[in-house]
Amino acid sequence: MDVMANQSVAQLTVNDDSLQQAVLALFTAKSVAVVGISANQAKLGNVILRHVATNGFAGNIYGVCRTAVAPEAFGPSCERVRFVRSFADIPEPVDVALFAVPADLVVTALASVSSGK
Numbered sequence: 001m002d003v004m005a006n007q008s009v010a011q012l013t014v015n016d017d018s019l020q021q022a023v024l025a026l027f028t029a030k031s032v033a034v035v036g037i038s039a040n041q042a043k044l045g046n047v048i049l050r051h052v053a054t055n056g057f058a059g060n061i062y063g064v065c066r067t068a069v070a071p072e073a074f075g076p077s078c079e080r081v082r083f084v085r086s087f088a089d090i091p092e093p094v095d096v097a098l099f100a101v102p103a104d105l106v107v108t109a110l111a112s113v114s115s116g117k
Contacts, residue, residue, distance in 0.1 A: 029095035033062040035087065035109055036100035039069050045100035046074070052098075053078045062090050087112050 032052055036045035049063050054077040061081045063069070071083050084090055087097070094113075101109045 025095050029057075029059055031060040031062070031090075031092055031094050031096075032057060033064055033087065033090060033094045033097045034100065035064040035097060037063045037065045037069060037083075038067070039073065041073065043100070048098055048100055049081065050074065050077060053081055059095070060092065062094065064090075088114060 034045055034049040034052060037043070037049050038045065040046065045063075045065075049061070053061055053074075061078075063074075063078075063081050063083045064085075064087055065083065066085065068085070069083055071078065071081065074081065082090075087094075097113060099106060099109055
């Protein structure tokens with residue numbers, strides 16, 4: 001684990017106020033990012049992305065994938081999804097980020113989220 005990732009994890013704290021804010025953010029989100037999608041439609045990140053896109057979420061949806069993916073492979077239900085290569089490529093603050101990455105990459109993926117986004 002790199003130094004930046006260690007520092008990010010060390011700064012995480014949970015208290016009643018932050019927990020309440022986190023739950024409220026889930027229900028009032030204007031944008032969602034799904035980190036860890038791939039060209040393999042059976043992967044968990046892709047399943048999550050399709051569910052967000054097809055189950056009534058009205059805000060902006062971003063699919064984050066380290067390698068290029070063909071948006072048309074996700075079908076018409078995901079035509080409003082914006083696909084980006086990194087979290088830094090998202091042009092607006094993200095209210096909810098859903099991570100579907102291997103366990104050994106979770107801390108690094110969390111560290112890639114810039115503060116204020």
